[in-house]
Amino acid sequence: MRQISLAVAAFLTASVPGFVGAEDTPKRSAELQVLDRFIGDWETVVTNKATGDKVNSIQSRKWSREGKFVLSEDQDVATKRESHFLMTYDAKSKQYRACVMNEEFTTPLLGTWDEKTQTMKWKSTDIAFKHEGVNRFIDKDQWEWTMTITNPEGKVVLELSAKQTRRKK
Numbered sequence: 001m002r003q004i005s006l007a008v009a010a011f012l013t014a015s016v017p018g019f020v021g022a023e024d025t026p027k028r029s030a031e032l033q034v035l036d037r038f039i040g041d042w043e044t045v046v047t048n049k050a051t052g053d054k055v056n057s058i059q060s061r062k063w064s065r066e067g068k069f070v071l072s073e074d075q076d077v078a079t080k081r082e083s084h085f086l087m088t089y090d091a092k093s094k095q096y097r098a099c100v101m102n103e104e105f106t107t108p109l110l111g112t113w114d115e116k117t118q119t120m121k122w123k124s125t126d127i128a129f130k131h132e133g134v135n136r137f138i139d140k141d142q143w144e145w146t147m148t149i150t151n152p153e154g155k156v157v158l159e160l161s162a163k164q165t166r167r168k169k
Contacts, residue, residue, distance in 0.1 A: 028067050031089040034113050034120075035070045035096075037137050038087065039063065041167040044074075049159040058167070061085075087111075098122065107131060128152055141166040 042059040061072035070087040083102035090097050096111030109122045109131065117136070124131035133147035142165055149158040 029089065029091070031091070031096075031113070032068065034115075035087055035089070037140075037143070038070050038072070041169075042164045043167050044162050044164045046160055046162040049161060059164075096120065096122075109133075129157070 038061050040061060042061070044057045044059060046055045046057065047053070056077040057074050058077060059072055059074050061070055063069070064071050068088055070085075072085040072087075074083045074085065075081070081102070083100060085098065085100050087096060087098040089095075096113065098109040098111060100107045100109065108125045110125060111120050111122045113120050119137070120135040122131070122133045122135070129152070130150045131147060132150075133145055135143055135145045137143040142163070144161070144163045146162075147158075147160045148156055151157050
């Protein structure tokens with residue numbers, strides 16, 4: 001269960017109160033507008049593919065004051081454990097950047113967007129454990145993701161899948 005919580009923290013998120021919603025931010029580039037899909041309050045069910053164990057979490061994601069970063073926070077419903085996630089677009093390198101952090105680890109990620117399939121693919125830049133994940137947006141209120149973590153020898157140590165649904169107000 002702890003591995004699921006750590007991995008979920010590495011892939012999910014939600015934001016700090018006081019930041020603006022997608023509709024209130026300054027005009028952003030087309031690449032940053034892709035990240036509007038992540039904005040909102042979400043409920044997530046994560047499944048460990050090897051064990052079938054499930055973890056429920058909630059997220060709240062909003063744009064930063066200047067509209068250049070998605071700030072988010074994730075909380076495991078059962079343990080109340082939290083993590084934080086930051087996303088943006090790097091125009092110089094033409095890729096998305098993200099960083100996931102909790103009290104035990106920090107994982108930097110690089111992402112690419114595929115408009116045709118409505119998917120964001122993420123890869124860690126960490127030398128030790130490799131994280132690879134895909135977010136697939138079904139519609140404005142639902143998306144799903146998968147994540148695989150491999151050790152330095154290339155052995156899969158954790159495989160997760162999740163479904164996220166926009167929280168009703």
